[in-house]
Amino acid sequence: MTGPEHPFAALLAEYVAECLPLAEEVVEGALALERAWQEGQSADELFGPLKGTLHTIKGNSAMMGLAGLQNLAHRLEDLWGVLAADPASRDAGAPLFVRGTGLLADLVRGTASGPPPEGAAADYLEEVEAFLASERGAREAAREERRSPDRRTSDRRNPKAGGEVGADGAVATIRVDSRRLDALLESFGEAMIAHAGLGEAMRQLNRRRGTTGELTQLERAMLGLDRTLKRLESALMETRLLPISTVFSRFTRLVRDVAHSEGKRVRLEVAGGETRLDKTVIDRLGEPLVHLITNAVTHGIEPPEERESRGKPAEAVITLRAVQRSDRVILTVTDDGRGLDPEAILRKARALGQAPAVEAPSLAEIFALAFLPGLSTAQRVSQHSGRGVGLDVVASSIRALSGNVSVGSEPGRGTTFLLRLPLTVAVLRSLLVEVDTERYALPLVDVAETVRVLPETLYQVARQGMMTWRGEVIPVMDGGLLLGGGAAESRRYCVVLRSAARHRGVMVDSLLGHHEVVVKALDPSLGRPPAVAAATILGDGRVACILDTGRLADGWVEPVAAAAP
């Protein structure tokens, strides 16, 4: 604090005269930034001057011995650094920044009549500290920040340059056009296929010639190549991962806008924004999430009066949560609205001729019907949700990412959509099976278990079977029938697929083990066979279909008599 003993105490008035206009400039700049961000502009040109001005205020305050002001300006610089580097931090960070600049201007103004009391901005500084710590935590968790956490290093960032300089002066990070990453991934896929081909050829050789010295050497070299490719894969995947907050960040505004035009009061809560997903998944996730969130506000959430009459808070909450579970990310969209009406869904499904197979379907089975095309129970068309955005659209875009979606709801209490997404899109961990000498890949995400089925545990009912699996009676379908061939009673293996409502089995001839397959999109001119999601090339050069397990499960609505041994 500047006391009378401070060498520059006599310059307090000059300090205010110089710093107050600067502080006011910072306030203006911060407000302009916040406005620009809310309108979806990057407003990068506003950044530089703001930083310089804050720096000057900090320097002047330091010279004057105004530690409180110096500290506040310093923290605002830190906050500035986070906002500049990470657009995802802006929803929460921008209002904090604006508030801080206002506080700074007030304190500078007050200095005309003496230095601000110690701890004048303590509460605010604590808040900033917490924010910076959580951002740091998120960044570290995301391992985005590879350089030294030294704060002064981050001061040297130059957002315009293509890279960042580390403490040793070497370039620590560089920016790369994402198309180059895509091309890299494509080449990696080719390498994986070539590798699988090499492995297959080697096995053939081994079978024909027996083990020779050269073959052993070849095997050893293959093992090395194998390991290198694995490392390459994870390094490549790592570069493609982005925090999911990059999509989450735009929803606060969406919720506010939709709620406003619907006359509802809704708050969006977000958790797990630091969870990372492949860039492609992130890119394609926006649209289905917009549908789900818009649907939740327009259809799920009741008007405030109705909520109050039901004893709920007038302000509704939509929660967006992401969490990583092994090789997939679970995303939930939860609202505390009126919930789905199972009777209405059932009525609609029956009208569409899509009634569930069982006599007394479980709630889960009924809710699974909500994803059928043409089944929208909304009573009116709203400006935001419109007609075109049925849940079937959401489901198919999630499935296109080799993910799946399900819904749970408690009438009157709310609805939760659960999206399971793969971490990466290019390489799919799959179970390879054989049906009538054809090979198929099934995404492991959807495989609950594989079991050997004894004939006496399988009950045939109208060409479809039922079997008992873990105490549950599940429908089982013949793989041949499913894929356009004929049924064969000789199939002994059952792949149990996860489904939103009920597990289902597919009978196959043999199981060929787990493989990492490279996903190749189907040529659009081929159309899309109902059970096939994509294709892959196996080690022997054969093309295998990757089955659309989610769609397979949903397509099963043909009548199956109630389970009866």
Added chain:
Amino acid sequence: MNPGTFLVIDDSKLHHQMYHLIFSRSELTGSRLLHAYDGREGYELFMAHPELTLVFLDLNMPVMNGLEFLHRRQAEGMHPQVPVVLVTTESTAEDEARGLEAGAWGYLCKPFAPEQLLALVGRASSRLSQRIAHP
């Protein structure tokens, strides 16, 4: 330490007043202080005054910043005998190295106390042309 001629290049009026205050209260009182508010203005004054005892050069300034000032001076070989002290608010070892490479004689880090500034002037006037440790 005898009074001399000093050039202060800083975009902050407040800082000019601080220099004034420091000089007027020390044995350097009676020194002549020249003031410039950006690098270009400072460079013009610098060219016109080969008799300068020392230059205080702020790093962050509009129009021409401290480093640009030093680079131009280096390129033109202007008055190499005049020590230039780079004044920064926060600097890293790298900044410092860059400044010294560009021909800065020493560093002064804000916030500095009057004594630190005076000590620097003392060393400069005794013509110890050596790198000064971070104050």
